[in-house]
Amino acid sequence: MNTTTLPDLNSCPPAAFIDALRGIYEHSPWIAERAAAHRPFPSLAALKQALQAVVAHASHDEQLALLRAHPELAGKAAIAGQLTAESTGEQAASGLDRCSPEEYARLQELNAQYGEKFGFPFILAVKGPTGRGLSRAAIIATFARRLENGIEDEMQECLRQVHRIAEIRLNALLAVQLRFGPQVMDRAEALGAISDADEGLTCAYMTPAHQRTAIQLAEWMRAAGMDTHIDAVGNVVGRYAAAQADARVLMTGSHYDTVRNGGKYDGRLGILLPIALVQYLNERGERLPFHLEVVGFAEEEGVRYRGTFLGSSAITGHFDAALLEQRDADGVSMRDALTAAGHDPSAISAIARSPDSLLGFVELHIEQGPVLLQRGLPVGVVTAIAGSSRYLVELGGVASHAGTTPMDMRRDAAAAAAEIVLLVEQRCSGRGSLVGTVGQLEVPSGSVNVIPGQCRLSLDIRAASDEERLAAVDDILAGISAICARRGIGEKLWKLVEADAAPCSPRLMDMLGAAIEDSGLPRFDLLSGAGHDAMEMAKITEVAMLFTRCGNGGISHNPLETMTADDAEVAGEVLLGFLRHLDDSRGK
Structure with missing residues (x-):
């Protein structure tokens, strides 16, 4: 069977374009019809944005009709075999065709309550953030939670889910193979299982879970082709060396500790995605004109000792040694916790880097807010950290x-x-x-x-x-x-x-913005209201941040924190483009 390609979609007659995309939006060919006028699309991401823009500019009645074109989950149409081929495959991927009597009864109850409250069916991309399928338990829990939403908020969430369904269907139509996203999602899941708590994710400084997480990150860095070590404060540092030994260093990374009962992507996305990029570069034998260091900062949240940015402050030379005498709720000092974990607190001062050795610091982070989500954008450039x-x-x-x-x-x-x-x-x-x-x-x-x-x-x-x-x-x-x-x-x-606020480097911001536009997406700038390690790194070098869209209404520091493999893929392509266009000429 011939595979449809983006060049095919760009060059075919409008009628063929509409026909090729007929199953992307449920029973709504008008979306493809209006998007056809905006061809050619420079990238798949640009095509997705164009389709979303058609829906965003549609009338309220048209949007409502789009939602009502979707079937209920495990509803009467599914039982009767009346779904489209796309919907049938999606519901089967999550086992909705194999519901127990109790699950089926619960879904029918939720469908009835939801329809009565909102007047349109509950819509969820049941293939989930990875595209492989959510569990029935997760679907039912999401269904029950979203019943608490207001009508306008829920309508907008349903439209976002429609776009996610369309994204997954487009990937299948064009036989898209994601290079970075699936690995990032899988590894975030693996790290999320390493916790101080029996339920949920808690990873506090120098606990057993924290140490296990550091060891796992170091293993992945080495496997990707980096020279790796864990320093005296617990930072996991991997270096992908340049061809020239005297080249300067671009640092990237984020923190691997979490708040109590936190999310799986906060901080960790900014470590895992750069590791995936280094692995890709290393497999191609591609070197950069600078040393690239990926740093998993040991502590940013301040959960155990109420001292934030412990990992990044050690690198900037601003680590407060008085914190070593701080005690946790069990009376264990930070000094003793470090020593018990095999670290030498007296060596922390030696971690500090010279500003002259650095090209800059770029941090990738989940937004932890709803701005990108509401604008339908997978990534954005951070202007400053409040x-x-x-x-x-x-x-x-x-x-x-x-x-x-x-x-x-x-x-x-x-x-x-x-x-x-x-x-x-x-x-x-x-x-x-x-x-x-x-x-x-x-x-x-x-x-x-x-x-x-x-x-x-x-x-x-x-x-x-x-x-x-x-x-x-x-x-x-x-x-x-x-x-x-x-x-x-x-x-x-x-x-x-x-x-203090930390403004991002206009030079690095523009390079990130150019990489976003090169991917076929519009550049969008936004402020970070949350604190990040980039604030500390700004004391010694230029900094930039790339935000990735946060799902579930922008919820973060919460088990509901979520993102998608496709958004991780877009962020990876943008960061890779940024790395390939950055050079080591500044100041030389």
Whole structure:
């Protein structure tokens, strides 16, 4: 059987183009018909974007008709054998044709509830992030979770799932073989099984899971063709050497520790994808005009010792040796944990790199937010990493009887806290990159019939501009003092973090942007509101970041964090193009 190719689709008559793509979007040939006018497409990614753009610009009624063209999962049409060949194969790939009576009954119940609430069928790309198929349990869990969505949010999620189904079908039509994505997804899954916890993924600094993860990363680096070692702070460092021994170093990588019950791609994507690229280059015998170092930073999250960027700060020469005496919840010092793991804390200072030896640092990371997802883009260029100010606030009022204390005589710590939450929201709303969050709010020893005498809350203020962030912090702290004075509440503040914003290098940003455009995609720039190792690396070299789309509404630091093998593939192609066009001429 002849394989359809992208050149075939670009050159065939419009009617043949529409016919070739007839099964890509369920019973909706109008999508291919409108996209045909935008040929030729320079890449498969560009074709996918064009098809998505047609749907995005369609009317609400057309979008709704597209959703309603899809069958229910394990529904009556499936039982009657009335599905398209594409839908039949997809549902079978996830075993929906082999449901137990209990699973079938549950799916019918969910289908009925969903249809009544939303008026269109539940749509899920059942072949999943890897294209190989989700389990029935995962499908049912996703079905139940999404029933809680609002109508507009769920409609947009269904449209995204339609595009993912179309992407998988296009891959099959064109016999696409992904070079990087499947390996990255499989290895993220393998690392996700190494955890400190019995359920979920937790990998804290220098725990057994952390050490096992480091050993596994080192093995993959060596197999890819890198000279590899684990340094004194626990960083896993692999070097793919240039032909010239005196060449400088481009560093890439991210962290391999996680938050408690975290996601599988946060940090780890930025290690695993570069390893896959090095393996590809090594198999081709292709060397770069600079040494490429892939670094799995040992610690970025601060879970065990409340000291962040331990791995990258050692490389920049800013590791705080006082942290070695910090103790975890079990009373184990960081120094003892390192020693027990076979590391020499006294050698950490020797890890520091000379800025003159570096070409720069580029970090690939899952976005951890919904911006790329909402724009239908697989990758984006980061402009800057927002600076952050974090505080812990303790409020002291008077605990008294809820029934006998008049409202105008109360010193209610929780009421003051509520006013502070609204103050933060008001001061940070509608001001560009500025965001403010009260993520922790506690009434110690609270009781239903007692006016709160104490309250604790956190403040997290971030912005791309340090000036804007610090001005907001000043206003909020002044506002807290005014609220407390008016309410007769005592206040105590502790500063937890003060991190300056880190702008990305315009030169490296433009090179990433050019690599994105070379892949047939539009360049899109966005801010990182989350902190990353690139913030620390910016102290000694130019930095850049490439974000990859995050699924499930942009959820991260959560087991629901997800991405696709296809998006990993796009990121790999972009990063590979970036590496091939970067040279070691700057400053020489």
